[in-house]
Amino acid sequence: MITLKKNFFSALILLFLTIIICFFSAFEFLRMHENKKIYPSKGLSTQTKLSTYFKDLQNTPGDTDVYIFQGQKKGGNLLILGGTHPNEPASFITAVLLVENILVSQGKVVIIPRANSSGFTHSDSQEGNPQGFSLETTDGKRWFRYGSRLTNPIHQWPDPALYINPAGQRLSGTESRNLNRCYPGRIKGRLTEKIAYGIMELIKKEEIHLALDLHEAAPEYPVINAIVFHENSAELAALALMELQIEGFEFRLESSPPNLRGLSHREWGDYAKVRAILLETANASQGRFKGKPSASLIVNGKDKNYVKAAKLGRLFVPFDEKGIPLKLRVARHLAAINALVSGLKELAPSIVVELEKMPPPSLVKKEGIGCYLRAQK
Ligand SMILES: [Zn+2]
Structure with missing residues (x-):
């Protein structure tokens, strides 16, 4: 009888402990679905949602914040997309910084920091990446999410065995959750195709002249530190490249291949007739050669394996003991945006965009990102 009682109490304690563990892990899991706050500058004219441009996205995990900065003087309209791939932090952080x-x-600047907001709610499986990373601001730490390249399978499931994207390209099934393979989107499509469709609608309704998609890629990926341009923007990309070289930022030009379909730099240009450009920087935490994944690798970008790989000539970017820190990757994006905006001024004076108070790339590179951000409240 005593043993039976003892067993009963042990089971009760175990059950209680399980409930406590489940409660805290569920709380932690749900926290991943919360978007951390962004604090717009006083220059913000309108904050809206992507669903304003495509109603089907309303109350879905594909809806996302859209920030519009309208200048006093009429000019050109610029779109900047961050977070197409939420495991490429320089893209999202550059958009937040702006x-x-x-x-x-x-003119007008439209910014979407979390283009695939669903991708920010989970992490790539079997990668061992941290859930996020923090940056030191002048008044405390600020935490940012490190997400996945793809839409969360909770929001879009199952993947087809073979994915034929809206532009007709055959891809592996998981690519149906990759926003940068789903353009120009489908009205009645899967969630990721609907996000792509919403972005196409925004480009048309906001009468965008120049659209920039910010990315990062592994240092061993051939298209890196690059400006990938639609053929309608070849001259603009070449002008920007010259300015970047004068400022000491090495970039390479890559023309958007006409047979690589579903990508922003191809379909934005083909379907919406907008000048379409994609920017790439080198992120070691995405790479296959990396050592232990960590928040420090994301922010400081230092990795011994990559130093070795660079010495063996396996990389497409220089990589030494100093690594490629997030501040440098963000500075590169900012410098490229600056160079493209000034190139536009030269090529098409009727669609000028004048940006002020943009954090100077040379200072971001030197002093870091934190001094241009507020701490999380
Ligand atoms: Zn990307």
Whole structure:
């Protein structure tokens, strides 16, 4: 009888402990679905949602914040997309930095920091990546999510065995959750195709002249530190490249291959007739050669394996003991945006965009990102 009682109490304690563990892990899991706050600068004119442009996205995990900065003087309209791939932090952080700092005196700037917001709610499986990373600001730490390249399978499932994207390209099934393979989107498509369709609608309704998609890639990937341009933007990309070289930022030009379909730099240009450009920087935490994944690798970008790989000539970017830190990758994106905006001024004076208070790339590279951000409240 005593043993039976003892067993009963042990089971009760175990059950209680399980409930506590489940409660805290469920809480932690749900926290991954919360978007951390962004603090727009006083230059913000309108904050809206992608569903404003495509109603089907309303109340879905594909809806996302859209920040519009309208200048006093009429000019060109610029779209900047961050977070197409939420495991490429320089893309998202550059967009946040712009939202929190810029003023626009001429033209209009539309910024979407989390283009695939669903991808920010989970991590790539079997990668061992941390859930996020923090940056030191002048008044405390600020935490950012490190997400996945793909839409969360909770939001879009199952993957087809073979995915034929809206532009007709055959791809592996998981690519149906890759926003940058789903353009120009489908009205009645899967969630990721609907996000792509919403972005196409925004480009048309906001009458965008120049659209930039910010990315990162592994240092061993051939298209890296690159400006990938639609053929309608060849001259603009070449002008920007010259300015970047003068400023000491080495980039390479890559023309968007006409047979690589479903990507922003191809379909934005083909379907919406907008000048379409994709920018790539080198992120070691995405690479296959990396050592232990960590928040420090994301922020400081130092990795011994990559130093070795560079010495063996296996990389497409220089990589030494200093690594490729996030501040440098963000500075590269900012410098490229600056160079493209000034190139546009030269080529098409009627669609000028004048940006003020943009964090200077040379200072971001030297002093870091944190001094241009507020701490999380
Ligand atoms: Zn990417």
